[in-house]
Amino acid sequence: MTDTRLTRSEAKDLTRRRLIRAALAILDEEGEAGLSTVKVAKAAGIAQSSFYVHFKDMQELLRVLADEGGERLFEAMRAARRKAREAPDDLERHRDTFRIPLVAICRHPELLRIQLRARYDPSSSLRDFAVATAAAHREHHAADLAALGYTADDERDRRRLEMIAEGINAATNALAMGHLEGRYPDLDEAADILTALSRGALRLLRSTSAKTTPAEADVISEPPARS
């Protein structure tokens, strides 16, 4: 058995980690409004005043939380991209581009929930983090799409690729939350939808990349044949 005795700095670090964990849990369960030094300290098992031994104020704790969350998110994203690149063929790679983020989100739903809340909330200390995270996601996704062969050459196409990435990301988040809420039990089905959504958009990109007209000619849809 290892020594259960801890040095002072080890004990301090442990308490600090407990505070961060407690804050994350409360943030997820009650939202930013439910967060207070009283609750966090109590949940971590120390006195309210001792909170200030570890953090200057709640803002600082949230900053640390955002940094760590961002790190975890980026690591998950990197891993997902690496994994998708290893897919055997183009088709699998395309599907994985959408399925893997879904799975990653559902593994740590609290990070997405917190991000979605903070994203448009001017009172949130995490807003900058949320906006930055969303922007990073958007760029990474645009890069993924570019890697699938849909590079954009001119200004308009670049903007379109960005819009597609943003739209798909929003859809990914929405479907992931729907899955977590129990509405869409099968993640693979959701991934199929996302794959199809992106195909449609990229088809537009491709069909008009050389022309200057709005050109919807080759994507006009007729209603499906009913059985």
Next chain:
Amino acid sequence: MTDTRLTRSEAKDLTRRRLIRAALAILDEEGEAGLSTVKVAKAAGIAQSSFYVHFKDMQELLRVLADEGGERLFEAMRAARRKAREAPDDLERHRDTFRIPLVAICRHPELLRIQLRARYDPSSSLRDFAVATAAAHREHHAADLAALGYTADDERDRRRLEMIAEGINAATNALAMGHLEGRYPDLDEAADILTALSRGALRLLRSTSAKTTPAEADVISEPPARS
């Protein structure tokens, strides 16, 4: 000139409306956390204690706000659907299905902002409203898609249609916010992207509506020809 003299009930109603307006403005600018009876009453030009002449508490004001906002939103949605139905041909109708909601959102961005914030915030009094609004949007959109000919017969297809509607709605919101943030200056471009996104998804729906296999056979994409 009409009589500027107001009856007591007219004056009271005016004050009530000022409170609601003030609350909406503060909610949009500072978020739910920035809302207090002090600020709202002051902004409406009355004493803090007089707030309670009009509302039992802040919750009640928010409930009223949600009711009125929901009413406005539903009216806008109804009008948009009516307008889209009047489009001359299928192509225009399809585009309008996506462009009109975008325009509607950008006309009253505060409602969407408030809704997006409250949607996943457990501490928000407006959460129920936001969830209900999102669900209504989803259903309406699914109905719109069905009206375009993409009816779903079995359970799986219905779920898929719902997922597509939810995904497209999320993308619509995201692009609208992107437009309001200045990233996507042209709403028509955004509408094109949404149209294309939905086409891709509906193509999937159509291609597999009679089969039981995942069947991506006819939607395999090859990278676009580079110039």
Next chain:
DNA sequence: AATTTCACCGATAGTACTATCGGTGAAAAT
């Protein structure tokens, strides 16, 4: 062994907000 350090404690002053109270004057009812 003596001294210093410091993570943690309880107490508390300060801040912001909620919700109630009695008072006031003008509108409304009699």
Next chain:
DNA sequence: ATTTTCACCGATAGTACTATCGGTGAAATT
């Protein structure tokens, strides 16, 4: 003309939280 009603006011008790302070004991240093 008199009385009643009531929208609004200022004052204030109560609540929840923040952030600081001096004190304490065990770990760390000397």
